[in-house]
Amino acid sequence: MNEPYCEVVQDFYTSDLKKPTRKEVNVWPCTGRSSSSSGVSFFCLSLLCLIGSLLGHPQCLDYGPPFQPPFHLEFCSAYENFGCCDQERDNSIAAKYWDIMDYIDPRGHKLCGMYIKDILCQECSPYAAHLYDAENPRTPLRNLPGLCFDYCSEFHLNCHSAISLLTSDKHIQECCETNRTRFCDLLHLHDEDYCFPNVLKNTALNRNLGSVVEGRKGCLQLCLTEVANGLRNPVLMVHANDHTHRMFIAEQVGMIWVYLPDGSRLEEPFLDIKSIVLATPWIGDERGFLGMAFHPKYKYNGKFYIYYSYMDKNRVEKIRISELKVLASDANKADPRSERSTLLGKVLRIDVDGKNPDGKPYSIPPDNPFVSDPKARPEVYAYGVRNMWRCAVDRGDPVMKKGRGRIFCGDVGQNRFEEIDIIVKGGNYGWRAKEGFECYDTKLCHNSSLDDILPIFAYGRNVGKSVTGGYVYRGCESPNLNGLYIFGDFMNGRLMALQEDKTSKWKKQDICIGSTRACAFPGMVSSYSKFIISFAEDEAGELYFMSTSYPSAYAPRGSLYKFIDPARRAPPGKCKYKPVPVKTKSKRIPFVPRAKTVLELLNEPSTTKPPKKSSTPTAAIPTVSSKKAKKTPFTKTKASTVKTASGKKRQKIKAEVKPHKLKQEEKVAPSSRTTPAPPLPKKKSSHLTRTKKLLPKKGALAKEKLEKRRKEGRLSSSF
Numbered sequence: 001m002n003e004p005y006c007e008v009v010q011d012f013y014t015s016d017l018k019k020p021t022r023k024e025v026n027v028w029p030c031t032g033r034s035s036s037s038s039g040v041s042f043f044c045l046s047l048l049c050l051i052g053s054l055l056g057h058p059q060c061l062d063y064g065p066p067f068q069p070p071f072h073l074e075f076c077s078a079y080e081n082f083g084c085c086d087q088e089r090d091n092s093i094a095a096k097y098w099d100i101m102d103y104i105d106p107r108g109h110k111l112c113g114m115y116i117k118d119i120l121c122q123e124c125s126p127y128a129a130h131l132y133d134a135e136n137p138r139t140p141l142r143n144l145p146g147l148c149f150d151y152c153s154e155f156h157l158n159c160h161s162a163i164s165l166l167t168s169d170k171h172i173q174e175c176c177e178t179n180r181t182r183f184c185d186l187l188h189l190h191d192e193d194y195c196f197p198n199v200l201k202n203t204a205l206n207r208n209l210g211s212v213v214e215g216r217k218g219c220l221q222l223c224l225t226e227v228a229n230g231l232r233n234p235v236l237m238v239h240a241n242d243h244t245h246r247m248f249i250a251e252q253v254g255m256i257w258v259y260l261p262d263g264s265r266l267e268e269p270f271l272d273i274k275s276i277v278l279a280t281p282w283i284g285d286e287r288g289f290l291g292m293a294f295h296p297k298y299k300y301n302g303k304f305y306i307y308y309s310y311m312d313k314n315r316v317e318k319i320r321i322s323e324l325k326v327l328a329s330d331a332n333k334a335d336p337r338s339e340r341s342t343l344l345g346k347v348l349r350i351d352v353d354g355k356n357p358d359g360k361p362y363s364i365p366p367d368n369p370f371v372s373d374p375k376a377r378p379e380v381y382a383y384g385v386r387n388m389w390r391c392a393v394d395r396g397d398p399v400m401k402k403g404r405g406r407i408f409c410g411d412v413g414q415n416r417f418e419e420i421d422i423i424v425k426g427g428n429y430g431w432r433a434k435e436g437f438e439c440y441d442t443k444l445c446h447n448s449s450l451d452d453i454l455p456i457f458a459y460g461r462n463v464g465k466s467v468t469g470g471y472v473y474r475g476c477e478s479p480n481l482n483g484l485y486i487f488g489d490f491m492n493g494r495l496m497a498l499q500e501d502k503t504s505k506w507k508k509q510d511i512c513i514g515s516t517r518a519c520a521f522p523g524m525v526s527s528y529s530k531f532i533i534s535f536a537e538d539e540a541g542e543l544y545f546m547s548t549s550y551p552s553a554y555a556p557r558g559s560l561y562k563f564i565d566p567a568r569r570a571p572p573g574k575c576k577y578k579p580v581p582v583k584t585k586s587k588r589i590p591f592v593p594r595a596k597t598v599l600e601l602l603n604e605p606s607t608t609k610p611p612k613k614s615s616t617p618t619a620a621i622p623t624v625s626s627k628k629a630k631k632t633p634f635t636k637t638k639a640s641t642v643k644t645a646s647g648k649k650r651q652k653i654k655a656e657v658k659p660h661k662l663k664q665e666e667k668v669a670p671s672s673r674t675t676p677a678p679p680l681p682k683k684k685s686s687h688l689t690r691t692k693k694l695l696p697k698k699g700a701l702a703k704e705k706l707e708k709r710r711k712e713g714r715l716s717s718s719f
Contacts, residue, residue: 058209058567059129060084063137063522065569066126066210068479076121078200082210085124086571093120100165112159119145119155119166122196126209130194136599137522143167146189148198156180210568212480213518219510220497222481223519223564224528226595227544228259231558234546237536238292242299245539245579246332249546249560252288252553253279254308258332260588261579268586271306271324271334278309278317281554287317288553295352302326303352304334323352323361331582347388347423349381369426384429384452385421387412390469390534395541397482398474410469410487411455414440418467419455420487420498420506427453436460456506457498464489468532468545475541476575478565486511486535486543486563493530493547516598518566525595528561536560540577559595 058066061084071087073080075094085093097120101109122131122145129135131145144167147155156163163177176183189195193202200206208214213221228234233252240246247259248270254277256270279288291307298304302325309319325338340361354363370376388409396404407423417436421429429452432441436458439445459467470487485498485506495511513519514526529549536544548558 057130057135057517057520058126059135059521060126061123061128061132061134061141062572063129063134064572065521065566067569067571068210070571070574073124075117076124078121079124079126082568083124083126084128086573090124093123096120100162103165104162108159108162112155112162115155115159116162116166118196119147125196125199127194127199127205130189130191131196131199135520136603138603142187143169143172144187146195147184147187148192148195149184149188151195151197152184152187153180156183210480212565213515213567215512215515217510219512221512221515221518221566222495223521223524223566224513224561225523225564226525226559226593227263227562228265228560228591229558229594230556231257231546231548231560232556233288233548233551233553234533234558234560235288235290236292236534237538237544237546237560238294239537239539240294240298240304241296241539243539243580244331244582245577246582247536247538248292250289250292251558252290253277254289256289256292256334260582260584263591264588265591266332266584266586267589268333270332271336273306273308273336276308276310278311279553281552283550283552285553291321298326302328305352330585332584332586347382347385348379350379367425381425382423382427382429384427384431385409385411385423386414386431386435388421388469389467391423392469392471392535392537394472395474398476403472403483406472408469408472408485410467412466415461416440417458417460418464418489419458420467420469420485421453421455424453429453429455457508459508464494465491468534470535470545471537471543473541473543473563475537475543476570477540477542478563478568479570480565480568481543481563488532488535488545490532493528493532495532495545514598516602519598520602521564521566522597522599524564524566524598525561526598526601527595529557529559533558540575 060066066082066084067086068082069080069086069090073085073087073090075090075097076083076085079085097117100116101113104112122128125131125145128145132142133139133146134141157180160177160180160183163183164173167173172183172186176186187195192198193205215221228249231249231251232255234249235252237247237249240248245261248256249259250256254274255272258266258270260266273289277289279285287309289306289308291305293305295301295303295305303323304326305321305323307319307321309317311317320341322339322341325335327333327335349365349368350362351365352362356363364371364378368378368381370380371378388411391407391409394403394406394408396402409421409423411419411421411429411431413419413435417438419436423429433444433447434440434452437454466489468488468490470485472483472485473481475481483500486495487498488495495513497509497511498506499509500506513528516526519526528545529547531549531551532545532547533551534546536546538544543563544560545563546558546560548555550557
């Protein structure tokens with residue numbers, strides 16, 4: 001049973017029916033056992049082998065999660081609420097069924113019709129991949145689905161002659177058509193909970209079928225795909241909303257890259273202003289390229305906006321928000337000469353297309369809350385926020401449009417609470433009087449207005465230390481996630497979700513990534529880099545996040561990941577779109593994944609050897625798993641002597657470096673500017689590796705010396 005099944009098996013999606021030579025097949029019960037050769041017997045049993053055997057979970061034969069069919073299924077109606085068949089596939093199975101029934105006599109119609117229908121319709125089961133051994137793309141499909149022994153025995157007893165109509169595999173026909181035990185052994189599944197029809201009766205499997213999978217502690221189990229890697233602190237990803245479905249990813253150093261719908265990246269950047277942007281390699285330095293947004297009419301006017309820190313001529317650090325345009329000659333290149341500067345503030349709302357008599361490059365929307373207040377800046381839309389890092393506008397429910405236009409922001413706290421706010425016009429969010437739901441300054445808190453807007457959710461330092469605002473999922477591919485606000489924490493890499501209930505209260509749930517059982521799909525990865533910098537959505541509304549394993553602006557350790565719900569997907573074809581083609585002048589660099597997928601990890605041979613027992617007691621040495629090692633932040637470092645541009649040496653200092661969130665605080669801690677990042681860890685070859693490399697060389701030298709001595713006559717001929 002250890003040898004894999006190597007016989008080429010036809011894909012079950014293609015018709016494998018081989019019509020018999022006679023018009024009718026008489027169906028009769030099996031009256032006895034017939035023997036067959038041991039070779040054929042081995043073939044039958046060897047089909048049970050499974051390369052990379054996995055626990056069963058909802059999965060279709062195309063290696064995707066099941067779905068809600070958009071239309072009624074006429075034939076395999078048992079799976080019309082949730083399964084793996086759409087109407088087209090259902091019609092194809094029905095045609096196959098009637099093709100088979102043309103060769104069965106009237107008695108067989110009554111006796112075997114339901115069995116044959118059940119077997120054919122297992123292709124529509126939400127557990128089809130498990131029934132056909134199709135969880136792994138490298139594993140050949142079974143010709144027939146896994147059947148429970150009692151059901152299989154009944155089928156074989158009454159309808160064994162119909163086996164030749166269900167499959168054209170001669171080996172199965174010869175060894176199993178007249179041998180019930182061998183046939184049912186062939187269709188046996190090791191986990192009997194998943195064989196048909198037991199799988200339909202198992203309440204534990206079907207109670208929450210199609211819902212987001214929850215872990216033991218109630219966390220939502222989602223999966224990830226790696227989309228991009230090798231990025232230097234990717235601070236954002238945006239799309240141009242121009243139907244090209246390009247993704248623009250910005251690095252903290254001041255580079256913006258174009259990623260095309262096929263996953264490739266253009267070799268030349270969309271924008272390169274790293275010579276202007278103020279960024280350093282120090283861990284946690286919050287300066288650099290920080291924001292970008294496209295004009296709502298970018299498709300027609302080519303305008304977009306960027307936000308970055310820089311140093312002026314007087315060596316004073318400043319923040320700049322600028323407008324630029326794309327080159328008319330290249331849709332994938334910005335024109336750096338088109339830059340003009342604008343205003344910076346807290347939560348601002350300006351009309352970038354309007355004209356101002358005062359000469360400002362924008363106008364004030366007439367319905368801004370403080371337009372008529374002489375004591376306030378008319379640009380201000382809301383206030384009382386501390387340090388927002390990443391805001392997102394809700395697209396609204398795809399059907400009802402509920403929630404459309406809401407602005408969600410993550411607001412980083414001072415030292416106790418992180419919060420999520422929904423920003424409204426004229427709203428006061430309480431800072432510096434309040435932090436989260438609590439008072440920050442007692443005196444200010446008692447004197448603050450009663451109409452301060454509280455966050456929809458806040459969490460303390462036992463949960464995380466630096467919130468990264470996210471998005472409300474409104475995509476197409478994962479219907480279960482619709483309405484979930486997904487966000488994270490930069491410091492501890494925690495992913496979380498908020499769900500609004502009927503009373504407009506928001507309930508928090510943790511998100512777990514990497515369950516082997518839930519994420520055993522092609523392309524899914526089981527881990528991610530810890531420091532969550534930013535979230536993003538593509539033009540189709542699918543949700544992503546960016547993180548790095550080393551939070552330094554010059555370390556190429558950042559990656560982009562896409563969320564996938566393994567429990568349910570949209571019907572095939574529903575989420576397909578045709579990107580508007582864009583002419584590219586730059587070379588395309590194909591995406592090369594670095595993270596190992598769940599299936600690759602499952603298929604890796606185990607190399608772990610049990611430790612040798614020793615009678616000598618040794619001190620216990622704590623070890624850290626590779627996964628935990630990636631998530632361990634650098635907390636302390638001793639600065640080395642660094643030469644500045646002027647040639648002077650900075651004094652050696654000992655400082656505690658905390659990997660702060662990449663946000664523009666009101667004041668930047670001196671340590672984040674002066675403390676250099678620890679050197680990137682280098683791979684060290686093991687002692688065994690070095691030995692293997694040196695031995696051949698030493699052997700060659702020894703042989704060379706031996707020959708030399710022989711020639712010189714220093715060795716006797718008898719040597």
